[in-house]
Amino acid sequence: MKIGFIGLGIMGKPMSKNLLKAGYELVVLDRVTAAAEEVRACGAMVAATPKAVAQQVDVVITMLPNSPQVREVVLGENGVIEGAKPGLTVIDMSSIAPLASREISQKLTQKGVEMLDAPVSGGEPKAIDGTLSVMVGGKKEVFDKYYDVMKVMAASVVRTGDIGAGNVTKLANQVIVALNIAAMSEALVLATKAGVEPELVYQAIRGGLAGSTVLDAKAPLVMDRKFDPGFRINLHIKDLANVLETSHEIGVPLPLTAAVMEMMQSLKVAGLGDSDHSSLVKYYEMQAQV
Numbered sequence: 001m002k003i004g005f006i007g008l009g010i011m012g013k014p015m016s017k018n019l020l021k022a023g024y025e026l027v028v029l030d031r032v033t034a035a036a037e038e039v040r041a042c043g044a045m046v047a048a049t050p051k052a053v054a055q056q057v058d059v060v061i062t063m064l065p066n067s068p069q070v071r072e073v074v075l076g077e078n079g080v081i082e083g084a085k086p087g088l089t090v091i092d093m094s095s096i097a098p099l100a101s102r103e104i105s106q107k108l109t110q111k112g113v114e115m116l117d118a119p120v121s122g123g124e125p126k127a128i129d130g131t132l133s134v135m136v137g138g139k140k141e142v143f144d145k146y147y148d149v150m151k152v153m154a155a156s157v158v159r160t161g162d163i164g165a166g167n168v169t170k171l172a173n174q175v176i177v178a179l180n181i182a183a184m185s186e187a188l189v190l191a192t193k194a195g196v197e198p199e200l201v202y203q204a205i206r207g208g209l210a211g212s213t214v215l216d217a218k219a220p221l222v223m224d225r226k227f228d229p230g231f232r233i234n235l236h237i238k239d240l241a242n243v244l245e246t247s248h249e250i251g252v253p254l255p256l257t258a259a260v261m262e263m264m265q266s267l268k269v270a271g272l273g274d275s276d277h278s279s280l281v282k283y284y285e286m287q288a289q290v
């Protein structure tokens with residue numbers, strides 16, 4: 001099976017390298033030439049356009065920032081759809097709006113092209129280790145056909161429903177992560193201003209009910225003041241915008257998500273959009289003058 005891979009950023013680069021290590025032939029593309037050249041050096045071929053990628057492969061994986069980029073790469077001029085032969089499958093692993101997944105899939109279906117929406121959770125370290133969690137929407141038979149390909153990049157690959165269900169699941173994931181980071185930030189700033197070492201607070205509570213994957217992944221970095229992304233504030237704002245658009249559409253009030261969204265917006269305005277989302281702690285530090 002020959003695989004196309006478009007979008008070689010923080011996540012796509014290690015994911016594509018793991019596919020190469022597993023023995024798959026890859027044709028890759030990123031608009032940043034250096035990113036594509038780095039993956040070429042690991043054994044991939046590089047194509048000039050998404051159309052040219054699609055012409056050479058059985059399945060195209062996309063790992064792009066958001067809905068507009070996926071629309072452009074798949075449906076735009078020189079897009080995947082122009083190079084697609086019937087039988088091609090698109091697996092979009094980007095986190096985008098569920099409605100966009102459904103619209104893109106509909107257009108592809110008219111050309112005989114199948115699609116899975118398969119966003120991931122786990123961040124760069126798990127992308128490197130090949131231990132991501134993948135949440136997938138799409139037809140069961142298409143999911144079964146490409147399970148092994150996705151499993152190369154992941155510890156878990158779970159189908160949660162038809163097309164769009166993967167991204168609905170990812171929205172739920174991003175609500176939990178955002179609120180967890182906010183909870184951790186409130187707690188650490190409270191402890192610090194009350195005169196207790198945050199490192200000791202972390203060690204004392206991490207094994208109890210307040211312990212979490214987010215606490216273990218982010219608290220040590222916050223205490224070391226390491227805010228390199230990781231997962232950019234700008235990308236989390238994008239995800240929460242997709243969450244709130246969906247929740248408004250279907251009538252689900254999400255007051256805590258809306259509050260965290262505003263905090264992230266103020267950090268973006270302060271120039272921290274490209275910092276890791278754990279920079280949320282800086283919002284609380286500014287308010288508390290810590």
Ligand code: NAD
Nearest residue numbers: 007008009010011012030031064065094095123124230231
């Ligand atoms: P990134 O910005 O590092 O990478 C995106 C890549 O897409 C870049 O290399 C960019 O040059 C490329 N690109 C954009 N438009 C393009 C186009 N038109 N043609 C070709 N290439 C194009 O982002 P990332 O952190 O790798 O995230 C990718 C997706 O995965 C996002 O949807 C994000 O929300 C999701 N995600 C990220 C993380 C994380 O921790 N970084 C975790 C889980 C999910």
